[in-house]
Amino acid sequence: MTRRNAVLAGALVTGIAGLWAxxxxxxxxxxxxxxxxxxxxxxxxxxxxxxxxxxxxxxIGLGIDARDHVYVVHRQNTVNAQRDGGASAxxxxxxxxxxxPPVLEFDPEGNxxxxxxxxxxxxxxxxxNHGIAIDHKDNIWIGGNGAGDSHVLKxxxxxxxxxxxxxxxxxxxxxxxxxxxxxxxxAFDVNANEAYFxxxxxxxRVAVVDMDNGQVxxxxxxxxxxxxxxxxxxxxxxAPLIQQFRTPVxxxxxxxxxxxxxxxxxxxxxxxxxTDGTFVREVxxxxxxxxxxxxxxxxxxxxxxxxxxxxADGKNERIYVIQxxxxxxxxxxxxxxxxPGQFFGVHSIATDSRGNLFTTETYExxxxxxxxxxxxxxxxxxxxxxWPGR
Amino acid sequence: MxxxxxxxxxxxxxxxxxxxxxxxxxxxxxxxxxxxxxxxxxxxxxxxxxxxxxxxMGVAVDARDHVFVVHRMxxxxxxxETGATSDPPIAECxxxxPAVLEFDPEGNxxxxxxxxxxxxxxxxxxxxxAVDPQGNIWIGGSGGTDTHLLKFAxxxxxxxxxxxxxxxxxxxxxxxxxxxxTATAGRAGRGGRGGRGRGxxxxxxxxxxxxxxxxxxxxxxxxFDAGAGEAFVxxxxxxxRVAVVDINTGAIxxxxxxxxxxxxxxDQTAYAPGGTPARQFGNPVACAQxxxxxxxxxxxxxxxxxxxxxTDGTFVTEKxxxxxxxxxxxxxxxxxxxxxxQRFLYVADGxxxxxHILDRQSLDVxxxxxxxxxxPGQFSAVHSIxxDSNGNxxxxxxxxxxxxxxxNYRGMGPVTQANRGVLWPDTAR
Numbered sequence: 001m002t003r004r005n006a007v008l009a010g011a012l013v014t015g016i017a018g019l020w021a022x023x024x025x026x027x028x029x030x031x032x033x034x035x036x037x038x039x040x041x042x043x044x045x046x047x048x049x050x051x052x053x054x055x056x057x058x059x060i061g062l063g064i065d066a067r068d069h070v071y072v073v074h075r076q077n078t079v080n081a082q083r084d085g086g087a088s089a090x091x092x093x094x095x096x097x098x099x100x101p102p103v104l105e106f107d108p109e110g111n112x113x114x115x116x117x118x119x120x121x122x123x124x125x126x127x128x129n130h131g132i133a134i135d136h137k138d139n140i141w142i143g144g145n146g147a148g149d150s151h152v153l154k155x156x157x158x159x160x161x162x163x164x165x166x167x168x169x170x171x172x173x174x175x176x177x178x179x180x181x182x183x184x185x186x187a188f189d190v191n192a193n194e195a196y197f198x199x200x201x202x203x204x205r206v207a208v209v210d211m212d213n214g215q216v217x218x219x220x221x222x223x224x225x226x227x228x229x230x231x232x233x234x235x236x237x238x239a240p241l242i243q244q245f246r247t248p249v250x251x252x253x254x255x256x257x258x259x260x261x262x263x264x265x266x267x268x269x270x271x272x273x274x275t276d277g278t279f280v281r282e283v284x285x286x287x288x289x290x291x292x293x294x295x296x297x298x299x300x301x302x303x304x305x306x307x308x309x310x311x312a313d314g315k316n317e318r319i320y321v322i323q324x325x326x327x328x329x330x331x332x333x334x335x336x337x338x339x340p341g342q343f344f345g346v347h348s349i350a351t352d353s354r355g356n357l358f359t360t361e362t363y364e365x366x367x368x369x370x371x372x373x374x375x376x377x378x379x380x381x382x383x384x385x386x387w388p389g390r
Numbered sequence: 391m392x393x394x395x396x397x398x399x400x401x402x403x404x405x406x407x408x409x410x411x412x413x414x415x416x417x418x419x420x421x422x423x424x425x426x427x428x429x430x431x432x433x434x435x436x437x438x439x440x441x442x443x444x445x446x447m448g449v450a451v452d453a454r455d456h457v458f459v460v461h462r463m464x465x466x467x468x469x470x471e472t473g474a475t476s477d478p479p480i481a482e483c484x485x486x487x488p489a490v491l492e493f494d495p496e497g498n499x500x501x502x503x504x505x506x507x508x509x510x511x512x513x514x515x516x517x518x519x520a521v522d523p524q525g526n527i528w529i530g531g532s533g534g535t536d537t538h539l540l541k542f543a544x545x546x547x548x549x550x551x552x553x554x555x556x557x558x559x560x561x562x563x564x565x566x567x568x569x570x571x572t573a574t575a576g577r578a579g580r581g582g583r584g585g586r587g588r589g590x591x592x593x594x595x596x597x598x599x600x601x602x603x604x605x606x607x608x609x610x611x612x613x614f615d616a617g618a619g620e621a622f623v624x625x626x627x628x629x630x631r632v633a634v635v636d637i638n639t640g641a642i643x644x645x646x647x648x649x650x651x652x653x654x655x656x657d658q659t660a661y662a663p664g665g666t667p668a669r670q671f672g673n674p675v676a677c678a679q680x681x682x683x684x685x686x687x688x689x690x691x692x693x694x695x696x697x698x699x700x701t702d703g704t705f706v707t708e709k710x711x712x713x714x715x716x717x718x719x720x721x722x723x724x725x726x727x728x729x730x731x732q733r734f735l736y737v738a739d740g741x742x743x744x745x746h747i748l749d750r751q752s753l754d755v756x757x758x759x760x761x762x763x764x765x766p767g768q769f770s771a772v773h774s775i776x777x778d779s780n781g782n783x784x785x786x787x788x789x790x791x792x793x794x795x796x797x798n799y800r801g802m803g804p805v806t807q808a809n810r811g812v813l814w815p816d817t818a819r
Contacts, residue, residue, distance in 0.1 A: 044431035044766050045818035049811060055762045083789060084762055084770055086717055086741060093716035096743035097762035290480035291469060315473060317483040336442055336471070336484035338793045340431050340766065345470060363470045364790040367764045385436050 034378040037321050037330040038301060038308055040357055040371035040386050042341035047110030047368055054100035055084050059360035059368060061132035061142070061185070062348035065157065070106045070352070072360055072368050073117065073132040073142055102129055103140070103159065108352070110370070116159030117142075123153055123161045124168040131185035131348075135195070135211065143183030145201040145248065150179040152186060152197065154214075165214035172202040174227035177216045180207060182248070185263075185297070185348075189254040189275060196252040196260060204229060204245040206252045206262055206273070220277035221245055222264065235266050237288045242267065246293075253298045255306050255324070266293035270311070270327065283327040289315050299349045299357070300324070310357060312349040317342070319349065319359070319371075333383035340369070341385035422805045424747050424756040425727065425734060427783055427797035429767035429813050434497030434794060440474055441487035442466065446786030446794060448519035448529070448611070449774040452544065456500060457493045457776070457784055459794055460519040460529055463505065489516055490527070490546065495778070497796070503546030504529075510540055510548045511555045514593075518611035518774075522621070522637060528552070530609035532627035532674065534595025537605040539612060539623065541640075552621075552640035554605040556596055598628040600653035603642045606633060611677045611723070615684075615701060622678040622686055622701075630655060630671040632678045632688055632699070646703035647671055648690065661692055663714045668693055672719070679724045681732050681750070689737075692719040696737070696753070709753040715741050725775040725783070726750070736783060738775040743768070745775065745785065759797075759810040766795065767812035 047070075050056070057078030063071045079085040079099035086094030102117030119125040126144020133141045138157045143149070151166035170179035181203025187196045194217065197207040205227035207219040221227030222245045232242055251263035259280065260273045268287045272280040286294040294313045301308035301324075308330075311320040318334035334343050344365030350358050355373035371386060434457075437443065444465035450458045463486040466472040473481030489504030489512075506512040513531020520528045526549060527542045538553035598607045608627025614637065615622065621635040625645070631653040633645040647653030648671045658672055672692035679687045685706065686699040694713045698706040711720045720739045727734035727750075734756075735748040743762035746755050760769045770791035776784045781799030797813060 045814050049761055049763060049765065049768065053762065082717060084743075089717075091716070092714075094720075094741040094743075095712065095715075096741070286482070288479075289482075290476075290478070291473060294481075315481040315483070317481075335436055336440060337436060338443070338764065338791070339436065342436065363467075364792075365764070387432055 033381045035330050035381060036376060037379050038355065039374040039377040039379055040333065041374055041388050042386050043370045043372050044340035045110075046370040047106045048112070050100055050104075050112055052100075053087055053095065053097045055079055055097040056100055056104070056366055056368070058345075058347075058362040059366055060130050060347060060362055062350045062358055062360045062368070063132045063134045063140070064350045064352050064358065065134040065138055066136070066353075068108045068352040068354070069113070070108075070350075070358055070368070071132050071134060071140065072104050072106075072348075073102055073129050074100070074104070074360075074366075075129065076100075076102055076118070078366075103132065103142075105157070106368075114158060120161065123164045124148075124151065125153070126151075130201075131183065131198070133186040133188065135188050136190040141186040141195065143180075143186060143197070143200070145182040145184060149182050149201075152180065152183050152209075152214075163214055165209060172229050174199075174203040174205045174219070174221065174229050176203075184248050185251045187251070187253045192275065194254075194275070196254055198249045198252040198263065201248040202229075203227065204247060204249060206249065206260065206277070208275075208277075218277060220273070222267075222271060224273060224277050224279040235268070235290065235293070237268075237290075241269070241282075245271075250295065251297050253300065255300060256304070257306070261298050261309065263295045263298060264293075265295050266291075268294045270295055270298070272327075281327070285311065285320065285329075286313065286316055289313075291315055296347055297349045299351045302351050302353055302355050310349050310351065312346045312359060314343070314345045314347050314362065317344065317346060319346070319357070331379050331381050331383055333386045335384055339385070341371075341387055422749070422754075422756050423802045424805045425781065426800040426803045427759065427813050428800050428815055430796045430798050431766035432497070433796040434493045435499070437487055437491075437499060439487075440482060440484045442471060442484045443487055443491070443792050443794065445788045445790075445792055446773060447515075447517045447532075447788060449776045449784050449786040449794060450519045450521050450527075451776045451778045451784065452521040452525055453779075455495045455778040455780070456544075457495075457778070457794070458519050458521065458527060458544075459491045459493070459786060460489055460504065460516050461487070461491070461786075461792070462516065463487075463489050465792070490519070490529070490542075492544070493794075501545060503542075507548065510551055511538070512540070513538075517627070518609070518624070520612045520614065522614050523616035528612045528621070530606075530611060530623070530626070532608045532610050534608075534628070535593045536608050536627070537596065539606070539609050550640060552635060553609070553642075556605070595628065598630065598655035600625070600629040600631045600647065600655050601645070602629075608674065609633075610674050611689075613677070613679045615680045618701065620680075620701070622680050624675045624678040624689065627674045628655075629653065630673060630675060632675065632686065632703070634701070634703075644703060646699070648693075648697060650699060650703050650705035661694065661716065661719070663694075663716075667695070667708075671697075676722055677724050679726060681726055682730075683732070687724050687726075687735060689721040689724055690719075691721050694720045696721055696724070696735075698753075707753065709748070711737060711739065711746060711755070712742055715739075717741050722773055723775045725777045728777050728779055728781055736775050736777065738772045738785060740769070740771040740773050740788060743770065743772060745772065745783070755808075757805050757808055757810055759813050761811055765812070767797075767814055 059074040061073035076099040081089040088098035101115040105114040126149040128146025130145040131143040150170035154163040182201030185198040246266040250265040297312040300306040309322040317336040345363035347362040357371040448460040488502040492501035514533025517532035518530040537556040607629030611624040623633040676691040677689035723738040726732040737746040744760040771789040773788035774786035783797040
């Protein structure tokens with residue numbers, strides 16, 4: 001290193017240190033502010049270890065049924081046979097491990113009680129499964145974001161096929177009434193008997209589907225516009241907001257009071273609609289986030305009013321607790337890492353009837369975590385990891 | 391944890407328990423005692439500064455029970471992990487922590503340093519960390535151009551290079567090599583993805599030179615015989631020997647290969663379970679841990695065996711560990727228990743995702759713990775292991791494991807289950 005470079009490097013380090021000191025002061029101030037919000041604490045020992053030497057890959061969907069059983073869907077083909085999947089190599093190269101079946105069902109204590117999934121007779125398993133949802137009849141809906149995944153599968157809770165919704169292998173078409181474009185997630189308005197598809201990784205719309213016959217009843221794009229599949233330039237935080245969703249449209253969650261919350265992930269925004277597609281409002285979340293974006297998945301608190309909205313941000317690796325009627329971020333928790341309460345690609349989020357929060361992680365995160373609801377209380381605006389005895 | 395945790399295990403778990411009992415029944419000594427441990431899910435504390443730990447390549451404990459970790463700063467995926475250091479930043483999370491991290495016994499970060507600096511050549515691929523009798527920190531390197539170890543004061547002040555430095559290394563612009571872990575070398579048909587290397591400007595690998603008296607061939611790990619003033623270097627990623635070094639001068643005093651024979655660097659045949667045991671170490675030679683009674687325990691990782699020597703290189707015995715293991719092999723690292731007799735060896739097995747507890751005298755495997763996975767007490771490529779003065783065990787995970795874990799010592803007890811699975815608190819089982 002030349003002297004000049006050394007001086008430059010020194011100045012850079014000093015500058016970064018200065019920025020960090022400023023950032024630290026801001027964060028300290030933020031930490032001082034307390035706010036009333038739901039309080040959570042990570043449970044490091046939930047779920048129980050999987051049997052049979054199974055491991056999970058990218059865990060790409062999460063749903064909870066009426067009995068508070070927790071379902072995940074993960075990608076078997078992301079378990080590296082030379083590494084974590086050595087027992088499934090041919091010949092086996094180690095005792096550990098092999099990929100669990102794609103769909104896993106855990107009871108409230110974290111015991112694995114069922115497992116199934118994968119290709120079968122009479123239907124096309126997605127090339128890249130994505131999203132799992134359990135309806136009020138305990139049926140299980142699974143989307144897919146891979147090549148040719150233009151359909152959604154509906155199963156009984158033990159994995160018997162009920163319906164294939166949409167024709168597999170169809171191209172992007174946000175106007176289609178017969179196929180979808182790589183559906184990321186499914187949610188339900190049971191009173192209207194309607195399923196909301198976040199459609200998707202190639203389409204740019206919310207599609208509303210009859211839960212019994214799978215017919216597309218209506219659909220819409222950002223701001224309630226007709227969706228347009230024309231490619232859009234990359235997200236620029238300082239540019240005017242675009243009039244279309246970006247792909248992926250990653251969630252579409254109807255609330256009990258007739259609103260639909262849509263994850264417009266790479267646009268770093270939540271858009272809110274009425275169930276008929278009328279645009280209501282939007283909010284930007286961490287709008288300087290690039291890459292995958294900040295708005296990955298949404299779950300509602302389980303009080304009758306669904307007072308709070310929980311937002312998973314797998315790019316900044318945290319959960320936001322949002323006041324649903326104002327869309328104000330009350331607090332956030334989590335940080336990047338492999339320890340309990342930390343995240344790597346926190347992808348999916350759901351609540352059980354007791355208000356407990358569950359998350360799954362994609363990429364190399366590959367975990368299902370539980371955050372125990374501890375009631376309402378005063379918490380910092382930025383909580384960091386929610387460990388016991390903080 | 392809560393009272394609602396005592397539940398009947400699922401049927402699948404019952405099978406595992408049955409398997410454990412079956413193994414225990416084969417144990418040669420029903421009265422065998424072994425140390426008990428319990429994972430501490432909240433050690434260490436989260437890192438400050440949005441820092442992440444990369445592939446952990448070494449763990450060591452000093453006389454104050456501070457834990458030193460060396461990890462690979464270039465083991466991150468810029469898109470999914472280190473978005474804060476992209477240009478422009480794409481997220482607030484995260485940035486690599488410095489290469490060397492020091493934690494106090496409570497798990498607070500007490501120091502951080504490492505990486506290229508003036509006056510020394512940082513390894514292309516740092517590998518292994520150890521604390522010598524003076525409290526200085528030694529770091530090896532397994533990269534294709536790494537021929538030396540570095541010695542630092544515990545605050546990161548550079549003291550010495552041990553071994554002649556080849557051109558190359560991180561300071562020469564390699565900035566991280568292509569190899570990832572060391573196990574990519576010499577394993578025919580392995581088919582691994584070569585770790586996390588992204589091939590950024592890595593220099594071609596140097597040839598092995600297992601009889602060199604002034605340089606190493608990818609030194610992976612070092613341990614110390616304080617009484618003799620000697621360092622035992624596992625040499626290494628390319629070389630196939632144990633090299634004994636004067637702690638103070640760094641001079642290579644003697645070296646040996648498998649069975650105490652002269653090391654040879656010819657082609658290696660791939661390890662085949664049941665085949666004729668190789669007369670040479672495979673690559674990497676992953677550890678050479680000297681005991682207080684003058685024995686040296688060598689990790690012949692890809693050959694799935696521990697070889698035991700006297701400190702003069704006389705071969706004593708060997709022990710196969712899960713010899714059907716292919717890929718990266720079963721014997722990744724060894725730590726000795728901290729009782730005066732050092733009664734136990736702890737063997738990190740990053741291929742089978744467990745730690746084996748061995749009786750040091752008989753080399754019998756008394757018990758194992760750990761399973762594959764990302765939860766506390768599970769492992770993904772457990773690579774490194776160390777013990778503190780209270781008997782607590784620390785592990786580091788390489789590849790995508792990227793964790794340091796602590797297992798609190800819970801006293802001795804009878805071995806009731808040879809395969810203990812995850813070491814969770816009783817209340818969580």
